[in-house]
Amino acid sequence: MQEDPVRILIVEGRFYSDLSDELLNGAVQAIQAFGAEHDVISVPGALEIPAVIALADEGGHRPAGVRYDGYVALGVVIRGETHHFEIVSNESARGLMDLAIGKRLAIGNGILTVEDEDQAWARARISEGDKGGGAARAALEMVSIKRQLLGGAR
Ligand SMILES: Nc1c(NC[C@H](O)[C@H](O)[C@H](O)CO)[nH]c(=O)[nH]c1=O
Ligand SMILES: CC(=O)[C@@H](O)COP(=O)(O)O
Numbered sequence: 001m002q003e004d005p006v007r008i009l010i011v012e013g014r015f016y017s018d019l020s021d022e023l024l025n026g027a028v029q030a031i032q033a034f035g036a037e038h039d040v041i042s043v044p045g046a047l048e049i050p051a052v053i054a055l056a057d058e059g060g061h062r063p064a065g066v067r068y069d070g071y072v073a074l075g076v077v078i079r080g081e082t083h084h085f086e087i088v089s090n091e092s093a094r095g096l097m098d099l100a101i102g103k104r105l106a107i108g109n110g111i112l113t114v115e116d117e118d119q120a121w122a123r124a125r126i127s128e129g130d131k132g133g134g135a136a137r138a139a140l141e142m143v144s145i146k147r148q149l150l151g152g153a154r
Helices: 017-034 046-059 084-102 117-124 131-150
Strands: 007-013 037-043 070-078 106-114
Touching: 007 017, 007 046, 007 131, 017 037, 017 070, 017 106, 017 117, 017 131, 037 046, 046 070, 046 084, 046 106, 070 084, 070 117, 070 131, 084 106, 106 117, 106 131, 117 131
Parallel strands: 007 037, 007 070, 070 106
Antiparallel strands: none
16 A cells, blocks of 8 residues: 655744755755655744744645644854853753654754864855755654554554
8 A cells, every 4th residue: 555655844943044055955855755645834944943843744634634743943143252151052942842752743853063165165055964864864764663663643
């Protein structure tokens, strides 16, 4: 029996929009190479990403009334002068882990937490670290594992 196509929601923080564009391009390329479908929701920054994933899973339905199989979180957090770096980095990661474990969601975390823009570009560029593609591939792998363990339930 033909399995339903895998459906991924990408939630991207746009705090550094040029870097986010590169992460998004990498993630979309990986999702398309896999043959999956995707939608994109943009939020202001990394702190907003977990809540949107929770909302999407709760509402759970795209316009066509179909749930997402997995989620990709993309963003860039660059250290500034204050403790806010730790807050944004740690809490966005914690939020994603809580969702993955608590709601058993297939999530790939592509939120970069770096010291400066050079480090960010080295990890965002598809030709270098391709962390956006890596996060998408992780999400797709988790979807596959979830389907194996739960028998295709979404
Ligand atoms: N400094 C960075 C932020 N800060 C913004 C927060 O993510 C959030 O949007 C704000 O606190 C309002 O709730 N976000 C990033 O993604 N990257 C940063 O470097
Ligand atoms: C990661 C951040 O929130 C950072 O951009 C904020 O910069 P600052 O700590 O200088 O306010």
